[in-house]
Amino acid sequence: MTVWDRPEPPPPPVPLDRERIVAAAVALADEGGLTAVSLRKVAARLNAGPMRLYGHLSTKDELFDLMVDAVQAEILPDTQPGDWRETLRVVAHRTRRTVLRHEWLADLLGGRPTLGPNGLAVTETQLAALDGLADTDTVLRAVETVGAYVIGALRREVANLRAERATGLSKRDWQRAHGPHVTRMLATGRFPALARAVHDGTEVDAETSFTTGLDWVLDAVATRLPRPPA
Amino acid sequence: MTVWDRPEPPPPPVPLDRERIVAAAVALADEGGLTAVSLRKVAARLNAGPMRLYGHLSTKDELFDLMVDAVQAEILPDTQPGDWRETLRVVAHRTRRTVLRHEWLADLLGGRPTLGPNGLAVTETQLAALDGLADTDTVLRAVETVGAYVIGALRREVANLRAERATGLSKRDWQRAHGPHVTRMLATGRFPALARAVHDGTEVDAETSFTTGLDWVLDAVATRLPRPPA
DNA sequence: TCGGGGTCGATACAGTGTATCGCTATGAGA
C-alpha cells in the first residue's frame, strides 16, 4: 500500500457529550423526520461508532426524551407576559411555533411525561401565572386542560399538514385530495351532516383555528377562577 | 428421512382478507403494544408468510390506519343520546374506554387524519348532534376543539399510566416514583409553583380529571351556540 | 519493564419493512 491508495484518515472523533448528541439528533429529525433518527446516523454525524452513544444514553427512548426537552427551551417566553391569560396564550402559541419548526415534536408530545428541566420550566411558568387565582386543584386542572387541547390541536394540525403535503398541495379539497375514497364515502349518503359541513365550511387557516379553540378553552378556565386578578 | 422425523405438516393456510389481518394485528397490539405488531408476527398468526399481507395492504402504515378504524367502531354509541351535549360527552367517554381497552390507540390517535368508515361515522355523529345549533363553521370548530382536548387528555392519561406501571405501582408520589431526579429538580427551588402544586394537590383519579376538563370545554362550546335547543 | 484493570467500541445478533423474481398453478388453445 502506498501513500496514494492509503484511505483518507478518519476525521478526529469529536468528544461526545449529551448536548452534542442531542443537537445532532434534533438536526437529523428536522431534516428527515423522526424515522431519520437512528443511533447509527446520529453517531455518524459525530464521527463515532454507534456504541459510543451508550456511554451517554441508556436507550433510544431516552434520546427522544432529551430531544423533546431540548426544543422545549424554545417554548419558554423570554419575558414574563402580563396576566394569566396572556401567559397561557403565549406559551400555547410558542408551543405551536416550536412544533411547526420541529414537526417531529408532534409525534412525541404527550407520549411521555415531560420531566426534563425545560419541560418542568414550562409547567412552572403556567402554574405561576395562575398562582393564587384559585385553589391548587383548580389551577392544576386548568393547566392540564389547556395543555391537552394544545397537544391535540397541534397533532391534528401536523397530521393535516403532512396529508396535504403527501397528496400534493391540496388545500381544502378534502375530497379530491384524499382520493376518490372519501368522495365515494360521502356520496353514499351515510354521512349527511359531514357532507354538508365539507360543502358549506369556510376554508380557515390553521392558526386562526388554533387560536379560536384556544380562546374557547381559556374562557372556560376564566369561568373557574373565583378570584379574578385586580 | 422416515415418517417419524418428518416435520409436522404446516396448518392449512387461512384464506386472508383485510378483516382477518386487522383482527390479528389488533390482538397482537392489545397483548404487547404497538411495537409487538410486525408484519411477520401478524402473518405468522395467520399461518402465512410475511409477503402474503401485501396482497391486502400496501404498507405497514396502512395496517395501522385500518387498526385505528377497526377499534373506532367501539366508539360509536349504540343509541342516539339526547341533546348535543350528551352526545359529545358520550362519544368522549366511549373514546376513553376504547383507548383504555387498546392502549396503543393513544399512540396513533391524532397522528393521521381518520378517514375510514368508522372514523367518519364518529365525526358524523358529532356533527349531527350540533346540526342547526350554529353556523357550519362554528359547529366544525366545536367538534375540532372537543376532539383536540380528548386526544390530548387521553394521551397524557396513558402516558402517566405507563410511567406508573414502569416505575412500579407509584401513584401520586411523582417525586419518589420518577427517581430522585425530579425530587432534586424540585429541591433546587427553581420551580416554586410546581413544588407547591405537587405538595398541595389532591390525588384525583384519571376519570374525574378527564370528565372535569371535558365539562369545561363543553361549557365553552355551549357559550358559542346561539340557538340553544328548545 | 512488566502486569493488571478498566473502559471503549468493533463485531455480532436477532429482528424489522419491503423489493425482487423464480416457481407454480391455472387457463386457453390445439
Next chain:
DNA sequence: TCTCATAGCGATACACTGTATCGACCCCGA
C-alpha cells in the same frame, strides 16, 4: 387430453434497525 403461456404468489434476499457481548487497547501502579 396434452402443451404451452401467463399471471400471481410468496420464499428469499437486502439494507437497516437497536443493543449485548466481549476482545483489544491503553493507562497506571509496581
